[in-house]
Amino acid sequence: MCVVALAHRAHPDWPLLLIGNRDEFHARPAAPLHSWDDGSDIVAGRDLQAGGTWLGLHRASGRAVVVTNVRGAMPDPAKESRGALVVDMLRGEGRFAAPTAEDLPRFNAFNLFAVEGGETRLLTNRPVPLIMPLEPGVHALANEPVDAPCPRATRLRIALEATVAAGGDGERLLDTLMAEDDPALFLRGDVYGTRASTLVAVSAAGDVRMIERRYEKDGRPAGTTALEFRIGS
Template identity: 75%
Template sequence: MCVVALAHRVHPDWPLILIGNRDEFHARPAAPLHKWEDGSGIVAGRDLQAGGTWLGVHHPGGRVVVVTNVRGAMPDPDKESRGALVSDLLRGSGRFSDPSAEDLPRFNAFNLFAVDGNTARLLTNRPVPLIMPLEPGVHALANEPVDAPCPRAERLRRAVEAVVTSGRNPESLLDTLTAEDDPALFLRGDQYGTRCSTLVLRDRQGRYRITERRFHAGGVANGETNIEIDRDKSVR
């Protein structure tokens, strides 16, 4: 996931809005959004190369986590998997389910939003390891260190803020992510580009709606998955 915005406890109907594009090499294998069959309670796509995920929801725990990489450093294959960090945070168990700032340098460069109920945190290891609580508001991340300007993240943050301010239905944000006249958000490369656009919504009754739109090389549509998690935590 390379650009993402989080509206945390500011929309009148949707206390959580998470929207983002995952940019990746098209040849890297991945499974679409689904309920994992390993008993973990994770609903997410899956990176079939490393085994983790870039964005997901946990039920019945209600945790939501998303990660981006950070440009500027060559990945170290001996580092821990960022996707495994997301999976542990979602499950609430595992080596990195409750990481400290001292744990963060064990991963290649990343930015991450983690939401658990009414609390949200930013985790990053660029420019320095940091775990910071987030106040209610609209927050955005992309592939830049958190202390650096990022026009791409700011573009998406403004789009989400406009929806929040107007009280509009946030489902229109998926069209914003894939607009042909806005190449800053949607990458249409043949080798590397946007693989999927994902929208996670939680309403005031605690119900979730998750939509994932997937794309082939060149930005060609490759399917859509919609999942709902009810108050009783059933998934359909």
């Protein structure tokens, strides 16, 4: 993901609302949002090049994790996969299921939200490795260091705050994420651009709605997946 907003314990009916856009090279292969068939209990899209994911939910526990890259840092192919970090944290198993600040430099530049139970954490390794608990409320990240101003993140955070204040479930924000009059959020390009807009909404009763809208070059629609299930089922 390259811009994402999170409302955690801020909405009386939907204690988790997570929405964002994934920007990526169009040539990089990816599988649509689905329940993985590997016994991991992960529901997510999948990067078919590296095998990880950028955003997902663990259907047994309700854990949610989303990662963004950080612009301006040259990727090092020798470093660990950021998508694999998301997978380990979602499963609660693996080398990086519970990363420490000392683990974070192993990865190329990233920002990450992790939600489990009543707790939300921010993890980042730019400008310095940091793991920080977040208060209940609305938070946003984009592909900028967390100490830098970011209009994309601010724009989406304000939109999600308005949705929470109005009692909405976040689905209309999918239209905001691809609005033609707001190029700050949706990137149209031949080589690189927004590949998917995703909403995760978890109700107080544990009912989940996940919607992924996918896009091809120049922002052409390429399909939608909508899933509903209950945490623990």
